[in-house]
Structures are given as structure tokens and as C-alpha cells.
Amino acid sequence: MIQLERISVKYGQALALEEISLQIDFHEIVAIVGRNGAGKTTLLKALIGLMPLVAGRRMLGDQDISKLDVEAIAKLGVALVPDMRRIFPNLSVLENLKIGTIGHQPGHWTVDRVLEAFPRLQERLSFGGDQLSGGEQQMLAIGRALLANPRMLLLDEPTEGLAPVIVEQLVHVFAEVHRQGTGIVLVEQNLKVPMKLAQRQYVLDHGQVVWSGTNEELDAQRAHVESLLTTGAAV
């Protein structure tokens, strides 16, 4: 389990996350949902060691990993698919995937299994990264991250700007990734995809957790949570 205990993070003097606590088991899908600028990307960066904590602790089970950097945390099995996807434009689809296998943990996800999960990539194997559509780039970024065989996959707004049919394919693959034993932290701006996949949700606003609960709790408080995501929390 990864746990954040009352962590705070700053950009310069500006507080971006304030006393956030959350815990995520390696076997679950948890969503972090919030408006533009709520702090979602910063929270993923704090989870993976890309932002120093100015207060609080980051724990992996009983181990305090607050001081570990991003490479050390990646070695513990946490992989991030960033919102900008970071595909190498001059490398082919296959070459981009092979980069994901460098220093990877052996496990379920091989290049062949990634191509089975994303037949579209199989059809585009020799295409350059810059010749792919947004949806194909997202599939490639996810496939490359899976090749590390992470214990937990952090996805930053993976469905943003994609056509509904592509979103459906991604949802299907995320469910398969989960079935194969990888936990998922799914960041989104609305509840549409999280409601299909996640067992629990955290809502962020102004750098704070303003609501958290299970899907059953969400159903019971749907109007309140939707208002947090549209008009925000009172500060």
C-alpha cells in the first residue's frame, strides 16, 4: 500500500497541496478527480517522488519513502503515464515500446501482450511517434509504461480529448491491467470514466482533499460531489 500522510507541496512560495492524506492498495483502482488547477498532477508527482514534500510523509507499507527520488520509487514498481504522453516523435511505435522494456521487471506485460491489448498499435508498428493520432499516442504511452510490469500505474487524465470509442478501448485495457494484478491511480476531471472503473474516489480542490468515498457513498452524495467538480469547494 502507498500512503500519503498529511503531505504538503509548494511551487516556490505557493502551496499547491495542503495536508493531503490518502492511501491506495496495490490491488485497487482509485480515482483522483478535480477541476483544472485542483492539484491532481502535483499529487501524482508527489506520489512518485517528482516533488519534494515540505511536510508529511510518503509511506510504502511500513517503509518511509519520503526521501526517495523518482528513480528509486520507480524501482519499487510505481509507473507514471504523464498527461503529455512523452512519446519519442522520431522513433517508431516498436522502438518506443522497446524503450519501455529497458531495465523492466519480468512479468505479464511483454511487447506481444501490449500489442494484443492494443491491436491498433500492431497495425502502426513502423509508424513514427509523430504520425500517431492522440488516441494512438495514449495507447503507446500506456503500453510503454506497462512493459515495466509496475505494481501500480498512475494515469494522468488518460482520456482527455479522446473520442468515445477510444475511451471505451482504454477502459477495457485498464480493467485488464487491474485483473492482471496492477493497481491503478486514475486522474480525471470528471466522474465519467472513474465511475466505470474505480472502487474509490478522492475529490481534490484548492490542493486539498474535499471529498473521498466509495462508489456507493458517491451515489448517495452525487449532487454534492458534482458541485465540487463544477463550482468547487468553499475556501
Ligand code: ATP
Ligand atoms: P489540470 O487538470 O489543469 O492539469 P491539476 O489539477 O493537475 O490541473 P496542477 O497542475 O497540479 O493541477 O496544479 C495545481 C496548482 O499548482 C495550480 O494552481 C497550478 O497553477 C500550480 N502549478 C502547477 N505547476 C506549477 C509550476 N510548475 N510552477 C508553479 N505553479 C504550478
